[in-house]
Amino acid sequence: MGKTRSLSDVTALxxxxxxxxxxxxxxxxxxxxxxxxxxxxxxxxxxxSLYFVVSMLRxxxxxxxxxxxxxxSPVPALLTMxxxxxxxxxxxxxxxxxxxxxxxxxxxxxxAELVMQGAIILLxxxxxxxxxxxxxxx
Amino acid sequence: xxxxxxxxxxxxWYRFQISSALSILHRLTGVGLAVGSVLLAWWLIxxxxxxxxxxxTHAFLASPFGVLLLFLWSVAFFFHLCNGIRHxxxxxxxxxxxxxxxxxxxxxxxxxxxxTGLAWLAIWLI
Numbered sequence: 001m002g003k004t005r006s007l008s009d010v011t012a013l014x015x016x017x018x019x020x021x022x023x024x025x026x027x028x029x030x031x032x033x034x035x036x037x038x039x040x041x042x043x044x045x046x047x048x049s050l051y052f053v054v055s056m057l058r059x060x061x062x063x064x065x066x067x068x069x070x071x072x073s074p075v076p077a078l079l080t081m082x083x084x085x086x087x088x089x090x091x092x093x094x095x096x097x098x099x100x101x102x103x104x105x106x107x108x109x110x111x112a113e114l115v116m117q118g119a120i121i122l123l124x125x126x127x128x129x130x131x132x133x134x135x136x137x138x
Numbered sequence: 139x140x141x142x143x144x145x146x147x148x149x150x151w152y153r154f155q156i157s158s159a160l161s162i163l164h165r166l167t168g169v170g171l172a173v174g175s176v177l178l179a180w181w182l183i184x185x186x187x188x189x190x191x192x193x194x195t196h197a198f199l200a201s202p203f204g205v206l207l208l209f210l211w212s213v214a215f216f217f218h219l220c221n222g223i224r225h226x227x228x229x230x231x232x233x234x235x236x237x238x239x240x241x242x243x244x245x246x247x248x249x250x251x252x253x254t255g256l257a258w259l260a261i262w263l264i
Contacts, residue, residue: 127183
């Protein structure tokens with residue numbers, strides 16, 4: 001232990017949470033949005049992921065032009081883009097809750113969250129862009 | 139603040155229970171699927187890019203290591219999907235009785251094995 005650390009350094013609380021606690025106002029009351037996002041994306045992912053996986057099973061042994069032709073038609077393009085967005089939004093909430101449980105130093109938590117969120121947004125953007133390129137080029 | 143975290147309790151203090159084991163697996167497969175989604179984005183980019191990028195990606199996915207990754211991904215996917223539906227039922231306030239929770243847990247494991255088997259059978263038959 002040795003050196004004393006400030007409250008914000010040893011806890012995994014966010015700024016608004018710390019502020020509310022200092023003012024004796026209780027929690028920041030913004031957890032429900034995240035909870036709902038996790039459940040709503042979960043519900044959306046049931047049909048979307050099954051649609052995508054079944055399509056992948058059909059495309060598993062096909063060549064690039066068959067896959068490109070499939071991805072560039074309107075319904076697969078739309079559902080794949082929605083799948084990618086819902087998947088990465090769901091991962092954003094899930095991975096954050098894992099980080100909150102296992103990263104206990106505030107500086108490290110903020111750094112880990114930024115890296116995770118940056119990577120996820122990059123992947124989601126790249127996935128959507130790839131489908132858009134195929135769809136718009138048809 | 140060097141206190142031990144809960145997994146430390148597992149071998150010594152906690153008896154193995156399907157409920158806690160599936161809960162941990164849900165998280166593990168969730169993280170695994172998030173890591174695996176890099177491959178999903180990569181595949182979409184490869185289809186859009188075509189040419190060399192696609193053939194290299196295709197060769198990687200068809201290699202023994204690629205097939206192993208896809209197999210692990212499929213197991214994680216079907217488990218997380220089935221157990222996720224179980225979690226949504228709990229969120230709706232259903233299935234909390236210990237007996238029901240155990241039964242739904244075993245149902246999730248069975249469904250995971252069956253769905254994974256069906257998926258790979260479909261690939262093999264096509």
